Amino acid sequence: MIFNKKYREFTVNVISLLFIVLFVYAAMSKLLDFETFQIQLAQAPLLSAYAGMVSVLVPSIEILLAVLLIIPRFRLAALIGCFGLMVMFTAYIVIILNFSDFVPCSCGGVLEKLSWTEHLFFNISFIILAVVAILLATRLPRPGKLTTSYKAVFLALFIIAAFATLLLTVLFISSEKKIYRNEAFQRKYLPHAAEYLGDYELGSNTYYIAGFKDSIIYLGNLQAPLYLKTLDVSLQHIKDFPVAISNIELPYRRARILVEPPFFFLGDGTVPIIFRGNTTDWKADVFSYNEAYFKQFEIADSTRIGIAGISNTTAITNLGLITRATDRDSVIFNDSIITKQVDGIFDSDGLLLWNTKNKKFLYTYFYRNSYEVTDENLFYKYSGKTIDTVSKAILDIAHHTKKDQYKRGQSVMINKYTATFGDYLFINSDRLGRYEDKAATETAAIIDVYNIVTNSYEFSFYLYHQQNKKLNGFRIYKDILIALVDGRLWIYKLKPEYFDPGSNTTHTGQYQE
DSSP states (O other): OHHHHHHHHHHHHHHHHHHHHHHHHHHHHHHHTHHHHHHHHHHSTTTGGGHHHHHHHHHHHHHHHHHHHHSGGGHHHHHHHHHHHHHHHHHHHHHHHHHOSSOOOOOSSGGGGSOHHHHHHHHHHHHHHHHHHHHHHHTSOBTTBOOOOHHHHHHHHHHHHHHHHHHHHHHHHHTGGGTTBOTTOOOOBOTTOEEEEEEEEOSOTTEEEEEEETTEEEEEETTSTTEEEEEETTSOOEEEEEOEESOOOSOOSSOEEEEETTEEEEEETTTTEEEEEETTTTEEEEEEESSOOOSEEEEEETTEEEEEEEOTTTSSEEEEEEEOSSSSOEEEEETTSSOOSSSSSSTTOEEEEEETTTTEEEEEESSSSEEEEEETTOOEEEEEEOSSOOOSOOOOEEEEEETTEEEEOSOOOSOOEEEEETTEEEEEOOOBOTTOOGGGGGSEEEEEEEETTTTEEEEEEEEEOSTTOOEEEEEEETTEEEEEETTEEEEEEEOTTTSOGGGTTOOEEEEOO
Protein backbone atom coordinates (compact mmCIF):
# COMPACT_ATOMS: atom_id res chain seq x y z
CA MET A 1 0.00 0.00 0.00
CA ILE A 2 2.94 2.33 0.76
CA PHE A 3 4.43 1.65 -2.67
CA ASN A 4 1.03 2.06 -4.31
CA LYS A 5 0.48 5.42 -2.61
CA LYS A 6 3.93 6.73 -3.59
CA TYR A 7 3.40 5.54 -7.18
CA ARG A 8 0.07 7.34 -7.40
CA GLU A 9 1.47 10.54 -5.92
CA PHE A 10 4.46 10.45 -8.26
CA THR A 11 2.26 9.92 -11.33
CA VAL A 12 -0.12 12.72 -10.32
CA ASN A 13 2.83 15.06 -9.73
CA VAL A 14 4.42 14.26 -13.11
CA ILE A 15 1.15 14.81 -15.01
CA SER A 16 0.53 18.02 -13.06
CA LEU A 17 4.01 19.23 -14.00
CA LEU A 18 3.31 18.51 -17.68
CA PHE A 19 0.14 20.60 -17.52
CA ILE A 20 1.98 23.41 -15.70
CA VAL A 21 4.64 23.51 -18.42
CA LEU A 22 2.04 23.35 -21.20
CA PHE A 23 -0.24 26.08 -19.83
CA VAL A 24 2.52 28.45 -18.74
CA TYR A 25 4.20 28.14 -22.13
CA ALA A 26 0.89 28.55 -24.02
CA ALA A 27 -0.16 31.55 -21.93
CA MET A 28 3.19 33.31 -22.23
CA SER A 29 3.27 32.75 -26.01
CA LYS A 30 -0.11 34.46 -26.28
CA LEU A 31 0.72 37.33 -23.94
CA LEU A 32 4.16 38.07 -25.43
CA ASP A 33 2.54 38.54 -28.84
CA PHE A 34 -0.87 39.63 -27.60
CA GLU A 35 -1.77 41.79 -30.61
CA THR A 36 -1.17 38.93 -33.06
CA PHE A 37 -3.14 36.58 -30.80
CA GLN A 38 -6.12 38.96 -30.80
CA ILE A 39 -6.01 39.33 -34.59
CA GLN A 40 -5.92 35.54 -35.02
CA LEU A 41 -8.96 35.21 -32.75
CA ALA A 42 -10.77 37.96 -34.68
CA GLN A 43 -10.22 35.95 -37.87
CA ALA A 44 -11.11 32.58 -36.33
CA PRO A 45 -14.43 30.74 -36.72
CA LEU A 46 -16.71 30.77 -33.63
CA LEU A 47 -14.51 33.26 -31.78
CA SER A 48 -14.33 36.36 -33.98
CA ALA A 49 -17.21 38.10 -32.21
CA TYR A 50 -15.68 37.32 -28.81
CA ALA A 51 -12.03 37.97 -29.63
CA GLY A 52 -11.55 40.71 -27.03
CA MET A 53 -12.92 38.65 -24.15
CA VAL A 54 -11.39 35.30 -25.18
CA SER A 55 -7.93 36.82 -25.75
CA VAL A 56 -7.82 37.77 -22.05
CA LEU A 57 -9.83 34.87 -20.62
CA VAL A 58 -7.89 31.94 -22.15
CA PRO A 59 -4.35 32.85 -20.99
CA SER A 60 -5.77 33.92 -17.60
CA ILE A 61 -7.41 30.52 -17.10
CA GLU A 62 -4.23 28.74 -18.22
CA ILE A 63 -2.12 30.67 -15.71
CA LEU A 64 -4.71 30.16 -12.93
CA LEU A 65 -4.79 26.40 -13.49
CA ALA A 66 -0.99 26.25 -13.53
CA VAL A 67 -0.86 28.04 -10.16
CA LEU A 68 -3.57 25.81 -8.62
CA LEU A 69 -1.72 22.69 -9.77
CA ILE A 70 1.24 23.74 -7.65
CA ILE A 71 -0.86 23.83 -4.48
CA PRO A 72 -1.62 20.25 -3.26
CA ARG A 73 -4.91 21.33 -1.68
CA PHE A 74 -6.34 22.51 -5.03
CA ARG A 75 -4.60 20.01 -7.33
CA LEU A 76 -7.60 17.73 -7.92
CA ALA A 77 -9.88 20.68 -8.73
CA ALA A 78 -7.20 22.07 -11.03
CA LEU A 79 -6.85 18.73 -12.84
CA ILE A 80 -10.61 18.66 -13.39
CA GLY A 81 -10.33 22.20 -14.79
CA CYS A 82 -7.48 21.06 -17.08
CA PHE A 83 -9.65 18.20 -18.32
CA GLY A 84 -12.56 20.52 -19.10
CA LEU A 85 -10.36 23.09 -20.85
CA MET A 86 -8.64 20.45 -23.00
CA VAL A 87 -12.03 18.99 -23.95
CA MET A 88 -13.15 22.45 -25.07
CA PHE A 89 -9.96 22.94 -27.09
CA THR A 90 -10.49 19.52 -28.70
CA ALA A 91 -14.16 20.17 -29.48
CA TYR A 92 -13.13 23.45 -31.12
CA ILE A 93 -10.65 21.63 -33.38
CA VAL A 94 -13.24 18.99 -34.33
CA ILE A 95 -15.73 21.72 -35.32
CA ILE A 96 -13.08 23.59 -37.33
CA LEU A 97 -11.97 20.47 -39.22
CA ASN A 98 -15.48 19.23 -40.00
CA PHE A 99 -17.91 22.16 -40.03
CA SER A 100 -16.02 25.41 -40.52
CA ASP A 101 -16.02 27.25 -43.87
CA PHE A 102 -12.27 27.73 -43.55
CA VAL A 103 -9.41 26.41 -41.45
CA PRO A 104 -7.51 29.28 -39.81
CA CYS A 105 -3.85 29.50 -38.84
CA SER A 106 -2.60 27.36 -35.97
CA CYS A 107 -1.66 28.74 -32.57
CA GLY A 108 1.71 30.30 -31.82
CA GLY A 109 4.99 29.05 -30.42
CA VAL A 110 6.40 25.59 -31.06
CA LEU A 111 2.85 24.23 -31.41
CA GLU A 112 2.48 26.38 -34.54
CA LYS A 113 4.48 23.70 -36.34
CA LEU A 114 1.71 21.15 -35.70
CA SER A 115 -1.14 20.71 -38.13
CA TRP A 116 -4.70 20.86 -36.84
CA THR A 117 -4.94 17.05 -37.00
CA GLU A 118 -1.71 16.75 -35.01
CA HIS A 119 -3.14 19.27 -32.54
CA LEU A 120 -6.19 17.04 -32.19
CA PHE A 121 -4.11 14.00 -31.20
CA PHE A 122 -1.94 16.17 -28.94
CA ASN A 123 -5.02 17.40 -27.07
CA ILE A 124 -6.50 13.91 -26.81
CA SER A 125 -3.24 12.71 -25.26
CA PHE A 126 -3.47 15.38 -22.57
CA ILE A 127 -7.15 14.58 -21.97
CA ILE A 128 -6.13 10.98 -21.29
CA LEU A 129 -3.36 12.17 -18.96
CA ALA A 130 -5.87 14.37 -17.11
CA VAL A 131 -8.27 11.43 -16.68
CA VAL A 132 -5.46 9.22 -15.35
CA ALA A 133 -4.33 11.90 -12.88
CA ILE A 134 -7.90 12.56 -11.69
CA LEU A 135 -8.54 8.84 -11.13
CA LEU A 136 -5.33 8.46 -9.17
CA ALA A 137 -5.87 11.66 -7.20
CA THR A 138 -9.33 10.55 -6.06
CA ARG A 139 -7.77 7.39 -4.61
CA LEU A 140 -5.30 9.33 -2.50
CA PRO A 141 -6.28 10.00 1.12
CA ARG A 142 -7.61 13.51 1.64
CA PRO A 143 -8.37 15.00 5.05
CA GLY A 144 -12.09 15.06 5.69
CA LYS A 145 -12.89 13.48 2.29
CA LEU A 146 -14.14 10.00 1.47
CA THR A 147 -12.60 8.00 -1.37
CA THR A 148 -14.65 8.44 -4.56
CA SER A 149 -15.51 5.39 -6.66
CA TYR A 150 -14.21 5.11 -10.22
CA LYS A 151 -17.80 4.92 -11.49
CA ALA A 152 -18.67 8.26 -9.91
CA VAL A 153 -15.47 9.84 -11.29
CA PHE A 154 -16.16 8.67 -14.85
CA LEU A 155 -19.76 9.89 -14.61
CA ALA A 156 -18.60 13.31 -13.45
CA LEU A 157 -15.99 13.53 -16.21
CA PHE A 158 -18.56 12.48 -18.79
CA ILE A 159 -20.91 15.25 -17.65
CA ILE A 160 -18.09 17.81 -17.79
CA ALA A 161 -17.05 16.67 -21.28
CA ALA A 162 -20.65 16.73 -22.51
CA PHE A 163 -21.20 20.21 -21.12
CA ALA A 164 -17.97 21.53 -22.69
CA THR A 165 -18.87 20.01 -26.07
CA LEU A 166 -22.42 21.34 -25.87
CA LEU A 167 -21.12 24.80 -25.03
CA LEU A 168 -18.88 24.84 -28.10
CA THR A 169 -21.70 23.48 -30.30
CA VAL A 170 -24.13 26.16 -29.13
CA LEU A 171 -21.45 28.78 -29.69
CA PHE A 172 -20.92 27.49 -33.23
CA ILE A 173 -24.64 27.53 -34.07
CA SER A 174 -25.23 30.95 -32.54
CA SER A 175 -22.21 32.49 -34.24
CA GLU A 176 -22.64 30.85 -37.67
CA LYS A 177 -23.76 34.17 -39.14
CA LYS A 178 -20.68 35.87 -37.68
CA ILE A 179 -18.05 33.53 -39.13
CA TYR A 180 -17.33 35.86 -42.05
CA ARG A 181 -17.25 38.97 -39.90
CA ASN A 182 -14.03 40.72 -38.93
CA GLU A 183 -14.76 42.94 -35.94
CA ALA A 184 -11.42 44.71 -36.39
CA PHE A 185 -12.63 47.05 -39.15
CA GLN A 186 -15.69 49.16 -39.83
CA ARG A 187 -16.97 50.34 -43.20
CA LYS A 188 -18.43 53.76 -43.97
CA TYR A 189 -21.52 53.08 -46.06
CA LEU A 190 -23.16 55.59 -48.38
CA PRO A 191 -26.87 54.97 -49.05
CA HIS A 192 -27.98 54.32 -52.62
CA ALA A 193 -24.64 55.25 -54.19
CA ALA A 194 -25.53 53.12 -57.23
CA GLU A 195 -28.93 53.61 -58.88
CA TYR A 196 -30.46 50.59 -60.64
CA LEU A 197 -31.06 51.12 -64.40
CA GLY A 198 -31.92 47.66 -65.70
CA ASP A 199 -30.96 44.01 -65.97
CA TYR A 200 -30.83 41.32 -68.67
CA GLU A 201 -30.98 37.54 -68.34
CA LEU A 202 -28.10 35.97 -70.31
CA GLY A 203 -29.25 32.40 -69.87
CA SER A 204 -25.81 31.10 -68.83
CA ASN A 205 -23.27 31.81 -66.11
CA THR A 206 -20.37 31.18 -68.51
CA TYR A 207 -20.30 34.79 -69.73
CA TYR A 208 -17.62 37.24 -68.63
CA ILE A 209 -17.16 40.97 -69.24
CA ALA A 210 -14.74 41.42 -72.13
CA GLY A 211 -15.05 45.20 -72.40
CA PHE A 212 -17.22 48.23 -71.80
CA LYS A 213 -16.93 51.59 -73.54
CA ASP A 214 -19.17 54.27 -75.06
CA SER A 215 -22.34 52.59 -73.74
CA ILE A 216 -21.50 49.28 -75.46
CA ILE A 217 -20.99 46.19 -73.33
CA TYR A 218 -18.89 43.30 -74.73
CA LEU A 219 -19.42 39.84 -73.26
CA GLY A 220 -17.24 36.80 -73.91
CA ASN A 221 -18.30 33.22 -73.29
CA LEU A 222 -16.04 30.59 -71.72
CA GLN A 223 -17.83 27.84 -73.63
CA ALA A 224 -17.64 29.68 -76.98
CA PRO A 225 -14.27 31.48 -76.88
CA LEU A 226 -14.52 32.83 -80.46
CA TYR A 227 -17.91 34.48 -80.02
CA LEU A 228 -18.94 37.82 -78.55
CA LYS A 229 -22.23 39.26 -77.41
CA THR A 230 -22.76 43.03 -77.43
CA LEU A 231 -25.44 45.02 -75.65
CA ASP A 232 -25.98 48.72 -75.20
CA VAL A 233 -26.71 50.23 -71.79
CA SER A 234 -30.37 50.73 -72.73
CA LEU A 235 -30.60 46.96 -73.45
CA GLN A 236 -32.35 47.76 -76.74
CA HIS A 237 -29.68 46.48 -79.13
CA ILE A 238 -28.26 42.98 -78.63
CA LYS A 239 -26.02 41.17 -81.07
CA ASP A 240 -24.08 37.90 -81.21
CA PHE A 241 -21.22 37.41 -83.66
CA PRO A 242 -17.96 35.44 -84.14
CA VAL A 243 -14.41 36.75 -84.09
CA ALA A 244 -11.68 35.37 -86.35
CA ILE A 245 -8.04 34.67 -85.50
CA SER A 246 -5.24 33.85 -87.92
CA ASN A 247 -4.31 30.53 -86.25
CA ILE A 248 -6.86 28.13 -84.83
CA GLU A 249 -4.61 25.03 -84.77
CA LEU A 250 -2.78 25.67 -81.49
CA PRO A 251 -3.78 23.79 -78.28
CA TYR A 252 -5.94 26.53 -76.74
CA ARG A 253 -7.27 25.92 -73.25
CA ARG A 254 -7.96 29.32 -71.66
CA ALA A 255 -8.69 31.73 -74.50
CA ARG A 256 -10.07 35.09 -73.32
CA ILE A 257 -11.13 38.21 -75.21
CA LEU A 258 -10.57 41.81 -74.07
CA VAL A 259 -12.08 44.69 -76.04
CA GLU A 260 -10.79 48.26 -75.97
CA PRO A 261 -12.21 49.93 -79.12
CA PRO A 262 -11.02 50.32 -81.78
CA PHE A 263 -8.97 47.22 -80.91
CA PHE A 264 -9.64 43.84 -79.37
CA PHE A 265 -7.26 41.19 -78.10
CA LEU A 266 -7.59 37.44 -77.67
CA GLY A 267 -5.06 35.74 -75.44
CA ASP A 268 -4.29 32.29 -74.09
CA GLY A 269 -1.46 32.16 -71.59
CA THR A 270 -1.15 28.37 -71.76
CA VAL A 271 0.07 28.46 -75.39
CA PRO A 272 1.19 31.31 -74.93
CA ILE A 273 -0.21 33.66 -77.56
CA ILE A 274 -1.99 37.01 -77.92
CA PHE A 275 -3.89 38.14 -81.04
CA ARG A 276 -4.80 41.72 -81.87
CA GLY A 277 -7.55 42.83 -84.21
CA ASN A 278 -9.78 45.74 -85.17
CA THR A 279 -13.38 46.09 -84.03
CA THR A 280 -14.39 47.12 -87.58
CA ASP A 281 -14.01 43.57 -88.94
CA TRP A 282 -13.29 41.50 -85.79
CA LYS A 283 -10.36 39.73 -87.38
CA ALA A 284 -7.14 39.31 -85.39
CA ASP A 285 -3.53 38.47 -86.21
CA VAL A 286 -0.71 37.38 -83.90
CA PHE A 287 0.48 40.17 -81.60
CA SER A 288 2.82 38.06 -79.44
CA TYR A 289 3.66 34.36 -79.62
CA ASN A 290 5.74 32.11 -77.40
CA GLU A 291 7.25 35.04 -75.48
CA ALA A 292 5.84 34.52 -71.96
CA TYR A 293 3.29 32.28 -70.26
CA PHE A 294 0.68 34.14 -68.26
CA LYS A 295 -2.41 33.67 -66.09
CA GLN A 296 -4.09 36.92 -67.14
CA PHE A 297 -3.48 39.91 -69.36
CA GLU A 298 -4.69 43.52 -69.36
CA ILE A 299 -4.71 46.10 -72.18
CA ALA A 300 -2.72 49.28 -71.57
CA ASP A 301 -3.01 50.49 -75.17
CA SER A 302 -2.84 49.08 -78.68
CA THR A 303 0.90 48.30 -78.39
CA ARG A 304 1.32 47.38 -74.72
CA ILE A 305 -0.15 44.48 -72.75
CA GLY A 306 0.39 43.85 -69.05
CA ILE A 307 0.55 40.23 -67.92
CA ALA A 308 0.60 38.32 -64.64
CA GLY A 309 2.27 34.92 -64.55
CA ILE A 310 4.79 32.73 -62.75
CA SER A 311 8.45 33.73 -62.83
CA ASN A 312 10.91 31.20 -64.24
CA THR A 313 13.55 32.65 -61.93
CA THR A 314 11.76 32.91 -58.59
CA ALA A 315 8.85 30.48 -59.21
CA ILE A 316 6.41 33.01 -57.70
CA THR A 317 3.82 35.31 -59.25
CA ASN A 318 5.31 38.18 -61.23
CA LEU A 319 4.22 40.97 -63.58
CA GLY A 320 5.35 41.54 -67.14
CA LEU A 321 4.84 43.96 -70.00
CA ILE A 322 4.62 42.94 -73.65
CA THR A 323 5.35 45.82 -76.02
CA ARG A 324 5.11 45.88 -79.78
CA ALA A 325 6.20 49.23 -81.16
CA THR A 326 7.49 47.69 -84.40
CA ASP A 327 6.98 44.34 -86.10
CA ARG A 328 8.83 42.65 -83.26
CA ASP A 329 7.59 42.40 -79.71
CA SER A 330 9.62 42.75 -76.52
CA VAL A 331 8.89 41.50 -73.02
CA ILE A 332 10.08 42.88 -69.70
CA PHE A 333 9.45 41.40 -66.24
CA ASN A 334 9.53 42.80 -62.74
CA ASP A 335 9.92 40.04 -60.14
CA SER A 336 10.16 42.41 -57.18
CA ILE A 337 6.61 43.83 -57.14
CA ILE A 338 4.66 40.78 -55.97
CA THR A 339 5.74 39.67 -52.48
CA LYS A 340 5.83 36.10 -51.21
CA GLN A 341 4.30 35.09 -47.87
CA VAL A 342 3.67 31.35 -47.97
CA ASP A 343 4.25 29.59 -51.27
CA GLY A 344 4.56 32.57 -53.62
CA ILE A 345 1.83 31.29 -55.94
CA PHE A 346 -1.49 30.90 -54.11
CA ASP A 347 -0.67 33.49 -51.44
CA SER A 348 0.21 36.07 -54.12
CA ASP A 349 -2.67 35.28 -56.46
CA GLY A 350 -4.78 38.27 -57.48
CA LEU A 351 -6.12 40.47 -60.29
CA LEU A 352 -4.26 42.81 -62.63
CA LEU A 353 -5.84 46.11 -63.74
CA TRP A 354 -4.83 49.06 -65.90
CA ASN A 355 -5.87 52.59 -64.95
CA THR A 356 -5.87 54.76 -68.08
CA LYS A 357 -6.20 58.16 -66.47
CA ASN A 358 -3.24 57.77 -64.09
CA LYS A 359 -1.33 55.39 -66.40
CA LYS A 360 -0.78 52.83 -63.65
CA PHE A 361 -1.00 49.08 -63.31
CA LEU A 362 -2.80 47.86 -60.19
CA TYR A 363 -2.47 44.37 -58.75
CA THR A 364 -4.91 43.42 -55.98
CA TYR A 365 -4.21 40.32 -53.86
CA PHE A 366 -7.03 37.86 -53.24
CA TYR A 367 -5.87 36.66 -49.83
CA ARG A 368 -4.43 39.71 -48.08
CA ASN A 369 -5.47 43.28 -47.43
CA SER A 370 -3.19 44.99 -49.93
CA TYR A 371 -2.59 45.93 -53.55
CA GLU A 372 0.44 47.02 -55.58
CA VAL A 373 0.71 50.07 -57.84
CA THR A 374 3.26 50.52 -60.65
CA ASP A 375 3.76 53.03 -63.43
CA GLU A 376 3.18 52.24 -67.09
CA ASN A 377 6.65 50.64 -67.36
CA LEU A 378 6.11 48.38 -64.32
CA PHE A 379 8.28 50.44 -62.00
CA TYR A 380 7.03 50.10 -58.43
CA LYS A 381 5.18 53.15 -57.05
CA TYR A 382 3.61 52.09 -53.74
CA SER A 383 1.62 49.42 -51.88
CA GLY A 384 -1.93 50.21 -50.83
CA LYS A 385 -3.92 48.74 -47.95
CA THR A 386 -7.57 47.73 -47.90
CA ILE A 387 -9.67 48.15 -44.75
CA ASP A 388 -9.61 44.46 -43.82
CA THR A 389 -6.99 43.48 -41.22
CA VAL A 390 -5.79 40.18 -42.74
CA SER A 391 -2.27 41.11 -43.78
CA LYS A 392 -1.00 37.53 -44.08
CA ALA A 393 -2.76 35.07 -46.35
CA ILE A 394 -4.83 32.40 -44.57
CA LEU A 395 -4.58 29.47 -46.96
CA ASP A 396 -5.90 25.93 -46.98
CA ILE A 397 -4.08 24.25 -49.85
CA ALA A 398 -5.67 20.86 -50.37
CA HIS A 399 -3.63 17.71 -50.97
CA HIS A 400 -2.31 17.03 -54.45
CA THR A 401 -3.73 14.28 -56.63
CA LYS A 402 -0.78 14.32 -58.99
CA LYS A 403 2.77 15.48 -58.59
CA ASP A 404 3.08 19.27 -58.37
CA GLN A 405 -0.67 19.71 -58.77
CA TYR A 406 -2.40 21.46 -55.88
CA LYS A 407 -5.69 23.23 -55.40
CA ARG A 408 -6.93 25.88 -53.00
CA GLY A 409 -9.14 24.57 -50.25
CA GLN A 410 -11.24 26.69 -47.90
CA SER A 411 -8.96 29.72 -47.89
CA VAL A 412 -9.99 33.17 -46.66
CA MET A 413 -10.53 35.48 -49.62
CA ILE A 414 -10.16 39.15 -48.71
CA ASN A 415 -10.48 40.95 -52.07
CA LYS A 416 -12.60 39.21 -54.67
CA TYR A 417 -13.48 41.21 -57.80
CA THR A 418 -12.00 44.57 -58.78
CA ALA A 419 -12.44 47.44 -61.19
CA THR A 420 -10.85 50.87 -61.63
CA PHE A 421 -11.73 54.13 -63.27
CA GLY A 422 -10.46 57.67 -62.89
CA ASP A 423 -8.87 58.01 -59.47
CA TYR A 424 -10.81 55.12 -57.94
CA LEU A 425 -10.19 51.46 -57.23
CA PHE A 426 -13.34 49.42 -56.54
CA ILE A 427 -13.03 46.14 -54.64
CA ASN A 428 -15.76 43.60 -53.98
CA SER A 429 -15.37 41.68 -50.71
CA ASP A 430 -17.57 39.11 -48.99
CA ARG A 431 -15.96 39.86 -45.63
CA LEU A 432 -18.22 41.48 -43.05
CA GLY A 433 -16.98 44.25 -40.79
CA ARG A 434 -18.17 45.47 -37.42
CA TYR A 435 -21.96 45.83 -37.01
CA GLU A 436 -22.67 44.34 -40.45
CA ASP A 437 -25.46 41.83 -40.99
CA LYS A 438 -24.77 38.83 -43.22
CA ALA A 439 -28.39 38.89 -44.36
CA ALA A 440 -27.65 42.02 -46.41
CA THR A 441 -25.20 40.09 -48.60
CA GLU A 442 -27.94 37.67 -49.64
CA THR A 443 -29.32 40.33 -51.99
CA ALA A 444 -26.32 42.62 -52.51
CA ALA A 445 -22.58 42.73 -53.08
CA ILE A 446 -20.32 44.92 -50.95
CA ILE A 447 -18.19 47.38 -52.93
CA ASP A 448 -15.34 49.23 -51.19
CA VAL A 449 -14.01 52.38 -52.88
CA TYR A 450 -10.36 53.52 -52.63
CA ASN A 451 -8.62 56.59 -54.03
CA ILE A 452 -5.38 55.54 -55.75
CA VAL A 453 -4.07 59.12 -55.88
CA THR A 454 -4.35 59.80 -52.15
CA ASN A 455 -3.91 56.10 -51.31
CA SER A 456 -6.93 56.14 -49.00
CA TYR A 457 -10.21 54.36 -48.30
CA GLU A 458 -13.19 56.51 -49.32
CA PHE A 459 -16.43 54.65 -48.57
CA SER A 460 -18.48 51.54 -49.32
CA PHE A 461 -21.87 50.83 -50.83
CA TYR A 462 -24.21 47.92 -51.57
CA LEU A 463 -24.78 46.70 -55.12
CA TYR A 464 -28.26 45.14 -55.00
CA HIS A 465 -29.14 42.18 -57.24
CA GLN A 466 -31.26 39.00 -57.29
CA GLN A 467 -31.56 37.10 -54.02
CA ASN A 468 -29.14 34.35 -52.96
CA LYS A 469 -26.81 34.94 -55.92
CA LYS A 470 -23.19 36.06 -56.03
CA LEU A 471 -21.36 38.71 -58.02
CA ASN A 472 -19.17 37.25 -60.80
CA GLY A 473 -17.44 40.43 -61.99
CA PHE A 474 -18.03 44.09 -62.79
CA ARG A 475 -16.69 47.00 -64.86
CA ILE A 476 -17.14 50.74 -64.96
CA TYR A 477 -17.22 53.36 -67.70
CA LYS A 478 -17.75 56.99 -66.68
CA ASP A 479 -20.78 56.93 -64.36
CA ILE A 480 -22.11 53.51 -65.42
CA LEU A 481 -21.35 50.29 -63.55
CA ILE A 482 -22.19 46.91 -65.06
CA ALA A 483 -22.12 43.66 -63.12
CA LEU A 484 -22.57 39.95 -63.79
CA VAL A 485 -24.50 38.03 -61.15
CA ASP A 486 -25.01 34.34 -61.88
CA GLY A 487 -25.86 34.72 -65.56
CA ARG A 488 -27.70 38.02 -65.27
CA LEU A 489 -26.32 41.39 -66.37
CA TRP A 490 -27.10 44.32 -64.08
CA ILE A 491 -26.68 48.01 -64.96
CA TYR A 492 -26.32 50.85 -62.45
CA LYS A 493 -25.60 54.55 -62.47
CA LEU A 494 -23.10 55.93 -59.98
CA LYS A 495 -24.57 59.02 -58.35
CA PRO A 496 -22.46 62.14 -59.03
CA GLU A 497 -22.87 63.50 -55.49
CA TYR A 498 -20.73 60.59 -54.26
CA PHE A 499 -18.16 60.36 -57.04
CA ASP A 500 -15.83 63.07 -58.32
CA PRO A 501 -17.11 63.84 -61.86
CA GLY A 502 -13.58 64.67 -62.97
CA SER A 503 -12.51 61.14 -62.15
CA ASN A 504 -15.27 59.36 -64.07
CA THR A 505 -13.49 59.49 -67.39
CA THR A 506 -11.61 56.23 -67.78
CA HIS A 507 -12.24 52.65 -66.90
CA THR A 508 -11.15 49.10 -66.71
CA GLY A 509 -12.09 46.05 -64.71
CA GLN A 510 -11.36 42.40 -64.27
CA TYR A 511 -13.08 39.09 -63.77
CA GLN A 512 -11.96 36.23 -61.60
CA GLU A 513 -11.28 32.79 -63.02
